[in-house]
Amino acid sequence: NERLPSVGPSVGSMAQPAEKVEKRSLNSELWHACAGPLVLLPPVGSRVVYFPQGHTEQVAASMQKEVDAHIPNYPNLPSRLVCLLDNVTLHADIETDEVYAQMTLIPVPPTNEKDAHMSPDIEMRSRQPTEYFCKTLTASDTSTHGGFSIPRRAAEKVFPPLDYAQIPPAQELKARDLHDQEWHFRHIYRGQPRRHLLTTGWSVFVSAKRLQAGDAVLFTRDNKGQLQLGIRRQNRQQRVMPSSVLSSDSMHIGVLAAANYAAATSSRFTIFYNPRQSPSEFVIPVAKYQKAICHLQVSVGMRFRMVFETEESSVRRYMGTITGMGDLDPIRWPNSHWRSLKVGWDESTADEETDSMLKKSSFWSGENSTDALGRLTFRTPSLDSWMRPKQPGLPMQENEHYRALEAA
Amino acid sequence: NERLPSVGPSVGSMAQPAEKVEKRSLNSELWHACAGPLVLLPPVGSRVVYFPQGHTEQVAASMQKEVDAHIPNYPNLPSRLVCLLDNVTLHADIETDEVYAQMTLIPVPPTNEKDAHMSPDIEMRSRQPTEYFCKTLTASDTSTHGGFSIPRRAAEKVFPPLDYAQIPPAQELKARDLHDQEWHFRHIYRGQPRRHLLTTGWSVFVSAKRLQAGDAVLFTRDNKGQLQLGIRRQNRQQRVMPSSVLSSDSMHIGVLAAANYAAATSSRFTIFYNPRQSPSEFVIPVAKYQKAICHLQVSVGMRFRMVFETEESSVRRYMGTITGMGDLDPIRWPNSHWRSLKVGWDESTADEETDSMLKKSSFWSGENSTDALGRLTFRTPSLDSWMRPKQPGLPMQENEHYRALEAA
DNA sequence: ATGTAGGCGCTACGCCGACAA
């Protein structure tokens, strides 16, 4: 718990009208609940590997625009940069509540002593709150006709116990969101058969957050017994960045030039990580990277496991076989380990789960299924790959095997 | 009219799910009506001067964050770049309807023949629609209690004539916004005394556009008699860019690096101009620049005129005296003409108009009044400058005198 | 166990003059 990102004030000197800009780092437990169980943040003060290639992928995803070819090369910028993770602050978009993390990195010269004095197994798994539930909203939940139907176990696990002597049993619930705004709900247990419902206060929450059927709402109870709530929007609703500030090209150039300048001067630079929008992590602990690259010799034919997120925010493993290795972009990023593996998924594990994954994986993105290259992006496999796991194979991002690579 | 920006398909190859991204250039007349009478766009194919310094100012305004000191220098990037204006497309933010223009520029080597074969007075004034009105919404207009009260002359000028034989006279109005979305309104002439009102359909428009008292709505009638409508939001509501994609530093670096790379390779680059958010224009015709710099010898003590926008979208001139000249940022941008003039405004013209300007100028920004430097930004003079026009003086952006400099 | 629909009270949306300003 002490290794989690700091929850102190952020670095930057923000502008004056700061109401609309999140200044401080947010409640870490709730942030991680909204981000999902797969999102792990390296601890502040540790050494990390930063992939500019992956960073540009996130920018492209935000802009909904592929990176164009005619941006300058930075020959001195390597495909990965070892950095000191100077600071991490957790944030949420004011309008959409989309979670993101701001990281400040300081490039450090690569120590040739390969794995000197690094803790072999840094505890990275973000502590998901134990008293927690998450439900995808139905049409009835979001309609103006009624309230919110709470799954029974969920209500019994995280809500304060009702006095069932009352008729009907009911209570007032107060929960705070990521912006520390408090919401009030009437929690009642009624109907035939009996069920838990949120009535009064629910509709204002739905309209204020602009929730639609398919979006998910989660409730947590912290160690002081206080309720908190967050949302996870469906992928299609992902905020499309208004391109009215910088052109896509300038953004990509900015990412590369900033990293290049910081590397050249060993100075601090700042990046944003959008875990639910980005196709993949591009800042990972040095320890995990070295463990995967140096300690494990990956080769074609090896067995492979990868973790996915189900709708209930549990994790599920899928198996496959490495069918290829190579650079994703040999021209621009030669000899990069970024997404360098192709994996063919097992018929057995993939096939029977395909239907449910299609519906349940909250990370599923329809756009990715149209990917002409048929590439597998992190936690968002293309439709073809799931339907025909026996085909030649699919490239997979490299950093995935830090997390899931295990010889079977 | 033929010299206006092209209204063809845009350049970039946008990503697939293009519904949320404006692809084509919008209706030029309506766009200019929303942008206001002071916004002039150089014609496509002409030569322009691009100020990176002004571009970074717009980025800083969008991010609500000052540019930090620790971004790299680009010694080869001059403070102004002569470019060919390759293309201009007009756009509006999908969520806020904020108008912006996308320009692609190609740096060209500066021709030393100072003002060779250039049309001495390019018709730049954007043709504001003649059949047009704009009204700032009152509390009654935006409340859920009623409809929209139309100023009498406005209704008679742009709306189809009512049949006053009916009791009450009423008709159905259809108007399209910048996104070509059609809105329906009931236009009725009733009340004691009689007045023009929009009733049914008005409230859905207000809530859909999230209009508040202080925002302005405008209606135009094109040459085919079709009604169009647009909005101009109050300044305080300016969209604050979510900083969840790129850090402010990376954005500034991206602007400079993109311009620098384009200048070095004589290749195309793309910028966005937000006329209602940016403090100033940073792409201006070469002809205007040369006229101001070469033909007119500006000096301290000269009389000065500047145009401001009133709420009714008319223009108003204010007079002053040049009290100083110098670089705004001598370190980073030495010898730049950007905002190099200080102007002290006349007591007579400023004083009696101060109160009305404070209320009426839709460009007035409260934030600017807190500017510690007391600097005058384009069309957004600081509060102090208006209240005390006799004080030492205020720097003014350079490009302003292309438009308004006239010895008095 | 929980999604949806019918029933229905009651809030507040929205149309109308009456007043000022």
Added chain:
DNA sequence: TTGTCGGCGTAGCGCCTACAT
């Protein structure tokens, strides 16, 4: 000329149970 208000009718919000899955 036009901003705001009191007046009211009614659409639809939202609380309830009955069913179906």
